[in-house]
Amino acid sequence: xxxxxxxxxxxxxxxEAFLTINCTYTATGYPSLFWYVQYPGEGLQLLLKxxxxxxKGSNKGFEATYRKETTSFHLEKGSVQVSDSAVYFCALSGxxxxxxxxxxxxxxxxxx
Amino acid sequence: EAQVTQNPRYLITVTGKKxxxxxxxxxxxxxxxxxxxxxxxxxxxxYYSMNVEVTDxxxxxxxxxxSRKEKRNFxxxxxxxxxxxxxxxxCASSFEGLRGGKLFFGSGTQLSVL
Numbered sequence: 001x002x003x004x005x006x007x008x009x010x011x012x013x014x015x016e017a018f019l020t021i022n023c024t025y026t027a028t029g030y031p032s033l034f035w036y037v038q039y040p041g042e043g044l045q046l047l048l049k050x051x052x053x054x055x056k057g058s059n060k061g062f063e064a065t066y067r068k069e070t071t072s073f074h075l076e077k078g079s080v081q082v083s084d085s086a087v088y089f090c091a092l093s094g095x096x097x098x099x100x101x102x103x104x105x106x107x108x109x110x111x112x
Numbered sequence: 113e114a115q116v117t118q119n120p121r122y123l124i125t126v127t128g129k130k131x132x133x134x135x136x137x138x139x140x141x142x143x144x145x146x147x148x149x150x151x152x153x154x155x156x157x158x159y160y161s162m163n164v165e166v167t168d169x170x171x172x173x174x175x176x177x178x179s180r181k182e183k184r185n186f187x188x189x190x191x192x193x194x195x196x197x198x199x200x201x202x203c204a205s206s207f208e209g210l211r212g213g214k215l216f217f218g219s220g221t222q223l224s225v226l
Contacts, residue, residue, distance in 0.1 A: 034214070043116075043202055043217030044155075089154065099145070099170070100215060104154035 002027040002094030006103035009087075013080055013110050021075040021106050023064075023090035031092040033057075033066050033073040034100070038087040047075075047088070080110045114139045118203050118218035125193055126226050133188045133221050135203035143206040144186040145170070145215070146178065148199040155202070161186055193225040 007022040025033065032051045036044040048057030053068035062077045073090060090103040116137045125131055137144065145160035147170075157170030161180040175197055177189040186205075190197060200222050204215040 036215075041219075043204075043219050044215070045217065046214040049214065099157060099160060102147075102155040104152065 002031065002092060002101050004090050004092055004101055004103040006088075006090045006106055008104070008106065010107040010109060013108070015082055015110055015112050016079045017110075019075070019077040019080045019084075019108070021088055021090075021108070023073045023075065023103060025071050025073065025090075025092050027071075027092055027094055030068075031094055033064070034091040034093075035062070035064055035073070035075050036089040036091060036102075038089065038105070040086070044089060080108070082110045082112055084108060085110045114216070116203055116205055116216050116218040118201075118221050120221060121219065122222050124224045124226065127194055128192050131190050131193060131223075133190075133201060133203075133223070135186045135188065135218060136184050137186075137203075137205040137216070138184065139205065139207060139216065140183065141205035141207045141216070142183070144180065145204045145206075146176070146186070146188050147202045147204065148172065149202060149220075150199050158188070158201075193223075195225050197223065198225045199223060 003026045005024050034049045035047040037047045038044045048059040050057040050066035056065045064073050064075045087105045087107045089105045091100045094101045119134045142163045146158040147155045149155050156172045158176050159178040161167045202220050203218040206215050
């Protein structure tokens with residue numbers, strides 16, 4: 001079945017460092033891909049999305065490109081801030097109903 | 113304000129005592145879903161509903177029930193809770209359909225079953 005694999009955390013970075021969180025997927029057909037973020041004590045919220053191959057999703061300085069040839073959707077940010085500390089989930093829309101399938105999440109901690 | 117509201121935020125109960133976690137959305141969304149979040153396992157879908165009176169099992173439905181009598185409400189029922197249902201639960205809803213749209217999540221319900 002469809003699945004998402006993302007790098008295990010936790011990831012600890014200093015402020016202004018470059019961030020990459022790897023995400024690869026297995027899916028039949030052409031799913032949409034998403035990154036969600038969960039700040040401490042809150043529910044998940046959509047960070048960015050891409051609906052077809054070669055699309056780049058971007059928001060709040062984060063970017064991810066839908067790479068069909070490598071089945072990847074890696075999340076990147078050029079300069080992280082303390083306020084980016086959160087858990088990041090990669091997800092795809094899969095199955096006959098298009099339900100979201102989530103990765104296990106990657107916890108990011110940014111130190112000042 | 114557009115939102116998904118879950119109650120209660122925290123709940124401690126004992127094995128076998130029936131409980132209901134409520135979920136309500138004010139965005140006229142057709143799709144609603146319940147997830148549980150466990151350390152090392154990420155989010156797993158329990159049940160979902162594509163519209164009123166239409167519900168389907170997700171990946172981990174055992175021990176749970178849901179109903180969708182009205183568009184805005186989607187309660188999660190644990191008829192006989194067990195300790196392995198101790199978890200953080202999230203309700204979510206969506207309007208556009210998942211292939212292009214996004215899920216709106218509630219703030220979560222932390223459930224402890226003793």
